[in-house]
Amino acid sequence: MTSHDPGTIRSQAMAELATANRVLVMRGVLDAFGHISVRDPEQPDHFLISRNLAPAAVTAKDIQLYDFDGRTADERPGYLERFLHAEIYRLLPAVRSVVHSHSPSMLPFSVSSMPLRAVSHMAGFLAPEVPVFEIRDVAGDASDLLIRNGELGQALAGVLGQSAVALMRGHGWVAVGQSVPHAVFRAVFAEANAKAQAAAVQLGEITALTDAEAIASAVANHGQISRAWALWSQEVAIAREQNDAQRSAR
Ligand code: MN
Secondary structure: OOOOOOOOHHHHHHHHHHHHHHHHHHOOOOOOOOEEEEEOOOOOOEEEEEEOOOHHHOOHHHEEEEEOOOOOOOOOOEOOOHHHHHHHHHHOOOOOEEEEEOOOOOHHHHHOOOOOOOOOHHHHHHOOOOOEEOOHHHHHHHOOOOOOOHHHHHHHHHHHOOOOEEEEOOOEEEEEEOOHHHHHHHHHHHHHHHHHHHHHHHHOOOOOOOHHHHHHHHHHHHOOHHHHHHHHHHHHHHHHHHHHHHHHHO
16 A cells, blocks of 8 residues: 555645644543544545544654545554544545544533524534433443444434534534544534633523524635634644654753
């Protein structure tokens, strides 16, 4: 396999995915857990995702190629929850990137009777509603809540449907996009919106965007994704250079 040859579209996707891992860590969406994947540009019935590694440590060399049954030729251990990525790509052909996170501001909305709403114009993509995946509907009431197989992944993908984001009760959430920067943008602003909504609720009754405002905001912001991605990927590059400089100074 020539997947690590620089210059191929797959190797470019691998490099972008490695950067995205670090962006999501710097932005508080991922920590030791969670992952981001991209549909393979060369074989669209496959996807790329890091081997089993903390996102802050991921480089392009750590990216593995999987089919939709969660199989890879790479012998290094992979993420247990790769099935959630696989089944979303299988069910939803327009999805090109998937983020899975356990981030602290989103999690409360997965277990609360208060729905997560688009309260910020940066998160208009959350409207008209954010579905909540209840794993008990598929796995009974004694599961470990992880998406360990294709059946669970398929159920989650079905609940997500055409939404940008789905919450996973007691576990976390997924965000999808038409590209890696798009999925990262949605993940970052979903987390920020959740934090803002929780803060606003402390102050009084909240006013969410109307569905029409949310759609108009999402359209307006879609044109600005490249600005965010340019900034965030540059921050990652600067942090990496500083790391390298510190290492060589020792
Ligand atoms: Mn998880």
